[in-house]
Amino acid sequence: MRWIFCLLFFASALSTIAQDDMPDYRSKKDSYTKMAEKDIKGDLATFTMAGIDESVGKTPLVRIAATNYGNNFMTFEGNNIHVEIKSSPFFPTQHKMDYADEEKKYLVKIDKKAYFGNYGSVPRTQVASITVVVDKDTVAIPPTAYFDLYNPQFTYSQGGSQKSYNGVYLSPDKRNIYIYMLSRDANDSYEVTWVIQDKKYLRRVVDFGFLK
Template identity: 55%
Template structure:
């Protein structure tokens, strides 16, 4: 599914796997990038569906995934195999945060960089990532998602006009890991996030930005 999305998005766009050059300071973290991953098994899995892993994923079999079962302007839900994932967005309330600027460009929110239309004040943020496995709720810390701004969960397929997701939920071959994926396409350089769940515990996130511009 994401490979098809990749081909659609690349029409008329330049693929760049490095962060775009800015004329103001960039405080977005690079420590969670795909290229810096040391976990070989997780890296191999992510290569099958992420944009930045596409070269390493060539020829690999796709991972098992679950379908979208509900969506709206501010949420999307995937369900199947006793697993339910819901991603939600909410308004960004600037007066509730500490904002740092370089001239007219926003460079930090609450003392750190953020993702999504970097340099501008966000309109929305990812407000919740909810995961249940066989009825058990798996805690995903707010710090793992609140710095992702202006998310868009669906798009209209140019070929058939059908609504499709900007993301997915995937399973490792042994079934022990769940990968929750979200892509945000932006003209100035897109971002993508994968939240990694291992043995019903949040493990880490993988974040890349500055491509598909």
């Protein structure tokens, strides 16, 4: 999995396409480089794009692969953990859309918030819900953990079969659960890791703009 990420990273560097002057209002406060939790950051380095430079010599974490998926959902099961991510259609008429230009060429904010997922264009779908159950205990995931995440990509086609970059990872001490999703679009990309600690939602880590 890591070598695939490396190839994607270098391919994107060679194929970066400059867009017209489009302002980027997306915040980096939740990014990998801004993390203060060194232990969690070290774990994320083993599977995230943003952590590639710090992944050398690190032991891969236990990974729970997807057990089911469809056009609008993906499910992970294992180690007494159940995770399901669902998406829903995005309806522009139900939202306030802010564009960077009078011609409405570049969309930069949805409901007065910058967003992730093909930034600059109108999204097709949005993350609708995240369900997490650990040892039969439901972990509440607040809407603020995914309200600005659009065009989630659950699988991609390769060699006639469906594959996924996404996964659920366990920290060595089993206290932390990391729910990882990588979404790619024609103009942009983003990755998000939702961190669960001791059966409670702790935070998310979001990085963007490294793949085309």
